[in-house]
Amino acid sequence: MINIDTSTLFAPIVIKGHPVKNRLSVAPMTRITATEDGRATETMSRYYERFARGGFGAVTTEGIYTDQAFSQGYISQPGMTDEAQASAWKPVVNGIKAHGALAIAQLMHAGAISQGNRFRDTTVGPSPIQPKGEQMTFYDGKDRYVLPSTMTEEQIADAITGFAGSAARAIEVAGFDAIEIHGANGYLLDQFLTDYANTRMDRWGGATENRVRLILETFKAVRAEVGANVPVGVRISQGKVNDYHHKWAGAESDAEIVFGSLADAGADFIHVTEFEACKPAFAEGGPSLMRLAKRYAPKAAIFANGSLHNVEQAVAALNDGADVVTIARGALANPDLPKRWSSNIALEEFDPTILGPIANIKETELAM
Numbered sequence: 001m002i003n004i005d006t007s008t009l010f011a012p013i014v015i016k017g018h019p020v021k022n023r024l025s026v027a028p029m030t031r032i033t034a035t036e037d038g039r040a041t042e043t044m045s046r047y048y049e050r051f052a053r054g055g056f057g058a059v060t061t062e063g064i065y066t067d068q069a070f071s072q073g074y075i076s077q078p079g080m081t082d083e084a085q086a087s088a089w090k091p092v093v094n095g096i097k098a099h100g101a102l103a104i105a106q107l108m109h110a111g112a113i114s115q116g117n118r119f120r121d122t123t124v125g126p127s128p129i130q131p132k133g134e135q136m137t138f139y140d141g142k143d144r145y146v147l148p149s150t151m152t153e154e155q156i157a158d159a160i161t162g163f164a165g166s167a168a169r170a171i172e173v174a175g176f177d178a179i180e181i182h183g184a185n186g187y188l189l190d191q192f193l194t195d196y197a198n199t200r201m202d203r204w205g206g207a208t209e210n211r212v213r214l215i216l217e218t219f220k221a222v223r224a225e226v227g228a229n230v231p232v233g234v235r236i237s238q239g240k241v242n243d244y245h246h247k248w249a250g251a252e253s254d255a256e257i258v259f260g261s262l263a264d265a266g267a268d269f270i271h272v273t274e275f276e277a278c279k280p281a282f283a284e285g286g287p288s289l290m291r292l293a294k295r296y297a298p299k300a301a302i303f304a305n306g307s308l309h310n311v312e313q314a315v316a317a318l319n320d321g322a323d324v325v326t327i328a329r330g331a332l333a334n335p336d337l338p339k340r341w342s343s344n345i346a347l348e349e350f351d352p353t354i355l356g357p358i359a360n361i362k363e364t365e366l367a368m
């Protein structure tokens with residue numbers, strides 16, 4: 001039973017002129033349930049609609065690929081690369097909006113950790129470095145990642161253009177309210193940010209200011225495409241799907257560069273994710289990553305993610321710099337999590353078997 005004051009979780013917030021009814025958002029989750037050619041499906045519409053019906057103030061989609069070259073990461077991942085893919089999102093967006101939730105499209109380029117791409121047999125990244133870890137079996141992967149080739153200037157420009165064009169289609173064709181650029185978790189933009197994955201000697205590599213450049217250039221291109229009134233945010237993390245425990249070598253000074261430059265660029269929101277959002281980002285006893293994001297980007301709305309399905313932790317996050325709490329596994333187990341918290345109903349435990357043998361959406365979930 002909930003014995004604490006949860007009113008802060010249910011206070012509305014306005015993000016770039018868009019009212020959001022509470023501080024609870026579904027975190028992005030890849031569920032590989034699109035058609036083979038990357039169109040969102042009816043199953044996906046039913047899946048996403050449940051979260052909005054369940055009271056979430058915002059729903060962020062899974063990572064959507066952005067071009068017909070190197071961006072796709074997974075077989076059956078949805079894309080936003082042409083009219084057909086963008087139109088297929090319309091019913092999903094309508095279902096989310098029908099319940100008054102903000103619909104946020106997460107745009108993602110998999111880069112060196114792509115493990116399924118119908119457009120290319122090879123991968124690209126900042127540098128020809130073997131990615132750590134192994135492909136994810138629940139996304140049909142096996143064995144090690146392929147060795148990427150170094151992105152040329154032209155390929156970098158194409159990747160940026162892919163994000164910008166997809167953002168425009170997401171807003172204008174699909175009807176999304178907002179864009180989240182996936183700059184986290186080991187995908188292309190985070191590969192550029194990561195010291196050991198990016199050994200470039202040009203303006204895209206070296207100092208943190210250079211390694212963050214691709215995130216900023218992507219942000220600016222998206223902003224230029226969607227205009228000043230559309231909320232545009234960036235997701236940032238230290239840990240990666242293929243390297244959970246990575247920490248920024250520059251610690252707080254890296255945080256200042258990353259969040260400060262996003263603030264300067266005009267990010268409307270920054271979505272920080274850590275395994276446990278409330279823990280210190282670096283040294284024991286130090287500030288959390290969400291606190292640092294708020295410190296260096298005070299005007300951006302800070303979305304915080306990571307083990308916040310416990311209501312005490314969710315409230316604590318709002319007291320530690322977060323403006324919105326995002327929930328992934330807890331939302332899979334409880335698509336109606338906000339309604340449960342507001343009515344004092346206990347949550348169901350997350351059952352990882354939902355994601356097996358592969359992570360596609362299961363019929364049993366749609367009944368929830």
Ligand SMILES: Cc1cc2nc3c(=O)[nH]c(=O)nc-3n(C[C@H](O)[C@H](O)[C@H](O)COP(=O)(O)O)c2cc1C
Pocket residue numbers: 027028029030031061062063106182184185235273275305306307308309326327328329330355359
């Ligand atoms: C099945 C699954 C798929 C995920 N896919 C994505 C994704 O597409 N994009 C992303 O940024 N994070 C993705 N994540 C990470 C979640 O957004 C979140 O950071 C992580 O689950 C921790 O939050 P939680 O403690 O609320 O589960 C995924 C997580 C899960 C469980």
